[in-house]
Amino acid sequence: MNIEALRKGDQAAFRQLIDMTHRDIFRLALKFTSNQDDAKDIAQEVYLEAFRNIAGFREEAHIKTWLYRITVNRSLNLIRRNQNKHQTLSLENEDYSLVQLPTSSSYQADQRVESKELKKILNEALSQLPENQKTAFLLHNHDGMSYNEIAEIMKLSLNAVESLIFRSRSNLKKILGAFYEKNYSKAQVLQTPDVK
Amino acid sequence: MNCSEFKQTIHSDTINPSDRMQIDLHMEQCPECRQYYHFVIDSVDQFSSLFDDIVPDDSFASEIEKSVFGKAFRYRSIPLWIKLTSAAAAIAIGLFVGKTAYDSRQSGTVQNEYTFINTPADTVYMAETTEIMYFSLINENGDQ
Numbered sequence: 320m321n322i323e324a325l326r327k328g329d330q331a332a333f334r335q336l337i338d339m340t341h342r343d344i345f346r347l348a349l350k351f352t353s354n355q356d357d358a359k360d361i362a363q364e365v366y367l368e369a370f371r372n373i374a375g376f377r378e379e380a381h382i383k384t385w386l387y388r389i390t391v392n393r394s395l396n397l398i399r400r401n402q403n404k405h406q407t408l409s410l411e412n413e414d415y416s417l418v419q420l421p422t423s424s425s426y427q428a429d430q431r432v433e434s435k436e437l438k439k440i441l442n443e444a445l446s447q448l449p450e451n452q453k454t455a456f457l458l459h460n461h462d463g464m465s466y467n468e469i470a471e472i473m474k475l476s477l478n479a480v481e482s483l484i485f486r487s488r489s490n491l492k493k494i495l496g497a498f499y500e501k502n503y504s505k506a507q508v509l510q511t512p513d514v515k
Numbered sequence: 516m517n518c519s520e521f522k523q524t525i526h527s528d529t530i531n532p533s534d535r536m537q538i539d540l541h542m543e544q545c546p547e548c549r550q551y552y553h554f555v556i557d558s559v560d561q562f563s564s565l566f567d568d569i570v571p572d573d574s575f576a577s578e579i580e581k582s583v584f585g586k587a588f589r590y591r592s593i594p595l596w597i598k599l600t601s602a603a604a605a606i607a608i609g610l611f612v613g614k615t616a617y618d619s620r621q622s623g624t625v626q627n628e629y630t631f632i633n634t635p636a637d638t639v640y641m642a643e644t645t646e647i648m649y650f651s652l653i654n655e656n657g658d659q
Contacts (some may be wrong), residue, residue, distance in 0.1 A: 460563035
């Protein structure tokens with residue numbers, strides 16, 4: 320990527336940057352917002368901000384990391400705005416009893432991941448995490464991002480990032496465990512348990 | 516390992532190899548715990564692939580380009596050197612205007628109050644007149 324050309328406002332160079340990175344930027348925004356339209360809006364805002372401020376890009380980080388940082392800030396701002404507008408649904412209040420978990424005998428990992436409802440449940444669980452834990456978790460699960468890059472984006476130390484990711488995973492498991500116990504325990508087991 | 520121990524173990528911070536074996540053994544025997552494990556642990560582990568099936572349209576890149584270049588040129592940011600030059604020019608003009616206004620006010624004030632004093636000779640004349648008047652006043656008071 321020709322950073323010098325980008326700094327000079329070269330449109331061809333910027334088009335190349337968009338072509339190379341827009342899918343990852345969109346997907347990261349989507350992970351934060353869980354909404355495709357919001358993710359598209361954020362991606363457009365990210366590139367507009369980048370184009371206006373590219374002259375100030377210092378090359379201390381990779382340009383993609385710089386774009387990710389803008390994406391995270393924009394996404395968090397949007398989430399905060401939406402939280403003020405209307406209350407987000409809570410796992411505690413939502414009735415998920417109709418969500419079909421795969422039966423134990425037919426269980427396949429792919430089926431579970433593709434389930435729209437489970438995607439929603441996971442997003443709701445994520446929304447219950449503190450903002451910094453959620454950010455660290457989402458970045459860790461995006462584009463094979465390293466701890467160093469996450470630290471760069473979040474402007475934190477490596478130890479702080481490791482701790483945030485560990486706590487986010489632990490908390491997510493607890494939230495999902497409590498949710499499972501409340502909604503599916505026993506009722507979802509279609510086959511007679513054969514516990515020894 | 517029973518179901519309760521199973522759940523406690525999979526939520527612990529670290530799982531040692533012997534616990535791992537117990538977990539796997541229990542899952543083979545207990546469908547509910549197996550489902551619990553898949554729901555709680557695998558969902559978290561596989562989150563990274565959760566959105567892989569969603570990709571933007573092929574036209575999305577060109578949409579971004581249109582949006583960026585359209586808006587960017589409408590509100591194009593001013594280069595730093597132009598901002599600095601403008602600020603310096605504004606300060607210089609401000610100083611010039613201020614100085615001119617101050618000077619004219621000063622000279623105006625002097626002319627209004629001492630219009631009769633134009634040269635150093637006038638100043639000397641004024642001083643002499645004042646001195647004469649002073650001594651006259653003293654003499655007059657002394658006579659009385």
